Amino acid sequence: MPTTATNELKHEIWQILREYEKSRSETVRNQLVQLNFGLVRKEAHYWMNQCHESYEDLLQVGCLGLIRAIERFEISKGHAFSSFAIPYIRGEIQHYLRDKGVTVRIPRRYLALQQQAIGVSRSLRTKYNRPPTDSELAAALEISTTEWQEIKLAWVNRAPLSLDVPVQDGEEGSTCLGELVPDPHYRSFQLAQEDQFRLQQALVQLENHTREVLECVFLQDLTQKQVAEHLGISVVTVSRRVKKGLDLLKHIMGAADD
Known part of the structure; x- marks a missing residue:
């Protein structure tokens, strides 16, 4: 039955992930790429319908994301590998499209x-x-x-985030998105675009309530009072979630550089 086959595949992938975590063998890593290639095909097919890039190019770029996911996956955290890998695959493809100046519909x-x-x-x-x-x-x-x-x-x-978006956290004055970037010495426009992309990807990883507040502040340019009214919560709660979200973004982006 398909369910049995799927469970067997997941078990096989889990065992090989354990092996890779111990050996860091390139051969084992390539085996994991082959077993999880369906994740790349699915994402490449989706993005092919959103742009004019070739399916083959998107597959190659998606595989880079899959490799990054394999290298950064930690079994001890208990995440399902597919759920962990998809944001990396998707992110690599989106990064590629942005670097090429492709407009995503x-x-x-x-x-x-x-x-x-x-x-x-x-x-x-x-x-x-x-x-x-x-x-x-x-x-x-x-x-x-x-x-x-x-x-x-x-x-x-749908639109790039500005690194200069001000954020009032209610306790420590103001900060901006650019201050979340671990290395403050970026000078090229290409790297600035990468930072914007990484911030967007980090936002997606936050839990719903925190992300909702940050999206209102960053993407909709609402004040904390407006966010409170929009979400039906107190201004104090908005302030706490903004601070929590900023801390989480710093942690996520810092971990991505390890």
Whole structure:
């Protein structure tokens, strides 16, 4: 049965990941690339429909992301490897497209669902007296959770973030996104673009409540008071989540440089 085969494959991948963690063998790593190549094919196929790059080029770039994921995966943290690897694969492809100046299109369906989600989210927040989860929003929109997450990612990446966006954290005065970058001595425009990309990817890794606040501040340029009103929470809570989010972003981006 397919389920049995899938479980067997996951078990095999897990065992080989253990072996790679001990040996760091290039041969073992290449074996993991072959076993997980389906993840790359899926992402390459998706992005091929969003740009004019060739499928083969996207596959090659996606494989670089997969290799990075394999090298950075830690079994002790208990994450599913596929869930860990997909952001690396997707991120590598997006980075490649941005470096080439490729304009990524947001499908009309995604735009429509994003607009619909605003009203749905407001209704669910009133119903549950809290922000809805991804699965709750997806169910209300009658789409899968995975598709909703792809819509959110496309929306986040629709425009580059400015490294000069000011952030008031309520306790330590103000900071800006550029201060999150571990190395402050960037001088080339290409590296500045990379920082913007890394910040966007780091935002996606945050838990829903924290990310929602940061997206309101960074992407929608709302004040903390406006964010509080928009989300139905206190200004103090917004301030705490901004501070928590900044700390998490520094940790995520710092870990990515290890």
